Amino acid sequence: MNRLGKFLVVLHTAAGLSVLVAQAHAADPVKPDLNRGQAIAAQVCASCHGADGNSAGGAFPKLAGQHPEYLVKQLKDYKTQPGAKQAARNNPIMAGMAAALSEQDMINVSAFYASQVAKPGYAHNKETLALGQKIYRGGIAEKGVPACASCHGPTGQGIPSQYPRLSGQWADYVAAQLVAFQQGPGGRNNNEPMHATAQRLSDKEIKAVADYIAGLH
Known part of the structure; x- marks a missing residue:
């Protein structure tokens, strides 16, 4: 192979490597500041x-x-x-x-x-604590409500990117989000499983499980 041919091979190889490096950097996760x-x-x-x-x-x-x-x-x-x-x-x-x-x-x-540390929360309603625990840990089989723990974990730590951490979250906020999931479009329409689950819960059941979640740790 003459010099020109060798030069073209080297140039082509270098260009290919440059593309691969650029693609690798593009695939790198964005680092937070x-x-x-x-x-x-x-x-x-x-x-x-x-x-x-x-x-x-x-x-x-x-x-x-x-x-x-x-x-x-x-x-x-x-x-x-x-x-x-x-x-x-x-x-x-x-x-x-x-x-x-x-x-x-x-x-x-x-x-x-x-990166911050969440302060613990507390359940406040002793009368609904057993019901809230039942829903969170075992669901309501006769209504087709799955256990919250199956997605959010037994201690409410959740699953990264898919299911949020619930441990210690304010009961009022959790209840409000369950109601929003019931509404769907116009309320909260960004998780179909939660939309379907929330629709099967009564107001009493929502308040009970939300209060239980507040004290979960």
Whole structure:
């Protein structure tokens, strides 16, 4: 092979390697910036969710210790996606907050809140504790309600990206989300299994399992 041929082979090989390297970098997961995430939390989120992700009351969820992948997904679901008529989660306040965040911002602030320690919660209604425990751990077979623990874990730690951590979450917030899942479109329409499950629960059962979850650890 002459010099020109060898040069062309080397050039072609180098170009191929460059493409492979570029593809590898594109496939790398985006690394979160916790400092930037903390700044976003302080500027945008703290008034409702707390500077460390421990909100002051059940109107807003605790975010501390939540799975970061799950938080990113929820933030995206507040935005109306291309081709959709409305967002998967209907909340005008959160829609405005999420609209101002880039995807990197979402990754950063989610990672920051995930790194924080959640404060424990407590169940308050002794009269419904047994019912709440029954639903969470065993479901309601006659109504086709699966055990919450089958997806969220026996201690409420959840499964990253798929099912959120529930341990210690405010009972009022959990109950409100179950009602939103009952409504589906116009309420919360971003998890079909939860939509189907919530529709089978009575108001009493929702309150009971939500209170039990608040004390779960």
